[in-house]
Amino acid sequence: MKRINIFSGKHRLPAIAAGLLLAMSACTKNFELYNTDNTGIPNGMLEADFNNLSYLKTATMAIYNFSGGGDPNSFQLQQNLNADCFSGYMASATPFNGGRNNLSYFMMTGWNGETFKAGYLSVMGQLAKLRQSNIPKDFPAVWAVAQIVQVTAMSRVTDVYGPIPYSKAGTSKTSIDYDSQQEVYARFFKELDTANTTLRDFIASGKTLPFKFGDFDLVYNSDFTKWLQFSNSLRLRLAMHVIKADPTLAKTEAEKALDPAKGGVITSNDGNMTVRIPGAGYTNPLVFIAQNWNDIQINASLQCYLTGYKDPRLGKYMSKATDPAVAGKYVGIRLGSITSSNSKSDYVEYSGINYKDNVFTLNTPVQLMTAAEVYFLRAEAALNNFANAGGTVQSLYEQGINTSLEQWHVADANYVNNSVNTPDKYVDPKNAQNNIDTPTHITVKWVESATPAQKQERISTQKWLAMFPEGQEAWTEFRRTGYPKLFPVVNNNSGNTINSALQVRRLPFPQNEYNTNNAAVTKAIGLLSKPEDNGGTPLWWDKR
Incomplete structure (x- = not known):
């Protein structure tokens, strides 16, 4: 496939028009509409509803965007x-923009x-179409799934930017106001309340x-x-996100999520939330980028934890390097080390996500x-x-760990009891300036007498x-x-807007929002923890 130039103007946010063209009001409105009986539907209505379910399918794929007919440029x-990359999982050998880029x-x-675009056009926009059909009224359990998909996707969007248009998204106003992140989270919990009640009633x-909804x-x-x-489980995740910003809310929502009477959480790997590749023309976008473009490799941070711990997942997650300087070893790339002096060939044969042994394939x-993530959330x-x-x-x-x-x-029964191994220091055989000592001496084995910080x-x-390779949530947790x-980062080109020790805290609002929704996005900057729209400004829940 011919590579798309990611710097081309055609990949900038298209005009999303006033109101983002979502035609979608809040999903917590008219709760009773989504809880009506779903029996006695005339057969003539089923075909239209059946076709409308393609909107849900598209929205689900857009959470982690591989909805572009197999082209992962958007992802x-x-x-x-x-x-x-900010999560410590990935890095790139490609010197995009002469090495001056997000990395x-x-x-x-x-x-x-792009995160904003995918969330609003490919998730909210698709679910708006579904909401306009008979599905919410006739099949409320299906609409409950759509609500869960929306919260899953849009929680990722707000965790990138902070304030976002949410409660008023889809109105016909020429300027769409942003909600604070605190308001957005409150709405997520209400939407999950509605969806969960509907699902419990339907199951009972x-x-x-x-x-055939499975299609x-x-x-x-x-x-x-x-x-x-x-x-x-999603409620539990979101509850723990806000534990420092609103401890009372976190406790309330976490205990609600863990209440056995509410239906339980994921407890085994057959309940993992994974989105399958729907068929011809679609691929796992991360694997495609690694395998076909060689644009993404393993981050030095992940490599040093895995090799230092002698983690049994090492050979599953990573391939061995083929570069003559490090052939046969597991070696990652330190973020920010690729500059204008580098060509892609300098580091592209360092370790990558392991598609070479078919651990990850285009159909994964x-x-x-x-x-496993849920067990760790429960531990916290x-x-x-x-x-x-x-x-x-x-x-x-x-x-x-064992899950x-x-x-x-x-x-590996011994891994959980290892009290000796610690993460490795990083050594770059091509450039000693990238070398750095181990980031921590924390071991794997649980120590009950440890401090609360060490336990955390x-x-x-x-x-x-355990969450690899899902970098969005990993970045949030970091x-x-x-x-x-x-x-x-080795080279910090932020112009002093991002502290190297604290690292990137968010992405700036999209330029398209300044172009088409200027008054609202300007006001939204005032909803941030400090009125600076840059990568160094913490989000509402970010109280580290």
Whole structure:
């Protein structure tokens, strides 16, 4: 496939017009509309509703955007050259813009709007069309899934920018106001309340749908019990996001998520939230970029944790380098080390995501949440003395590790008890200026007498290792907790707007919003923790 130039003007945000053309009002309005009985539907209505479900399918794919007919250019800008790298998972050997780009903290205007674009055009816009159909009224359980998809996708959008248009998105006004991130999160929890109530009622009724919903459900193949468990797990994730910004809200929502009467959370790998590749013309975009473009490799931070811990997932996550200088070794690239003096060939044969051994293929489902992550979230809930965590901090921590090892088929009874190994220091055989000492001396084995900070570091570090390769949530967790400790950027081209020690905290608002929704986006800057629209400004929940 011919490579698309990501600097081309045609990949900048198109005019999204006043109101973002969403035609979608708040999903918490008219709750009763989505809880009506779904029986007695005339057969003549089923065909139209069946066709409308393609909107849900498209929106689900756009969470982690591979909806472009197999071309992952949108995903490359939406996540891969941003969150995947800021999370410590990925780095690129390609000297985009002469090495002055997001990976060296020179925030590229042409890159930073893609997350916004995918969220509004490919998720909110598609679900707006679905809402205008008979689906919400006639099949409320299906609409509940759509609500969960929307919260999943838009939580990622707000965690990139902070304030976003949400409650008023889809109105006909020429200027669409932004909600503060605090308001957006409050709305997420209300939307999950509605969706969860609907799913529990539908499951309890014993009814089935009069059509094959599995053809459009790319995640759980019409298993509504698993959708309910994911929804509760998502609530738990979002609750822990806000634990420093609003501890009371975090406790309330986490305990609600963990309440067994609410349907439970993901507890085994068969409940992992993964989006399957729907068929010909579509691919896993991360694998495509690595395999076909050689545009993404492994970050030095991830490599040093895996090699230092002698982690059994090492050979699953990473391929061995083929560069003559490091052939046969696992070697990552330190973020910000690629400059104008480098050509792509200098580092492109360092370690990459392991598609060479078919661990990752073009048909590998896209991973968005795993049972292991949920165990670590529960461990943190227990650490904070929340009710219903379902175990001790140590037992949940160890179960998180072992569930991840089981997911990758590398069970190792000794790993969880290793009290010796620590992350490696980084050595770049091509440029000693990139060398750096180990970021931490934290070990794997649980230590009950450790300080609260050390306990949090263990939980967060192992959760980070278990969430690979899902960099969006990994970046959020790094910003929220400060863990794992990642190597700082080598070259910081931010013009002093981003602190190298704190690293990137958010993306600037899209240029297209300044062009088409200027008054609202200007006002939104005042909703940030400080009125500066740059990569160094913390989000509402970012109280590190």
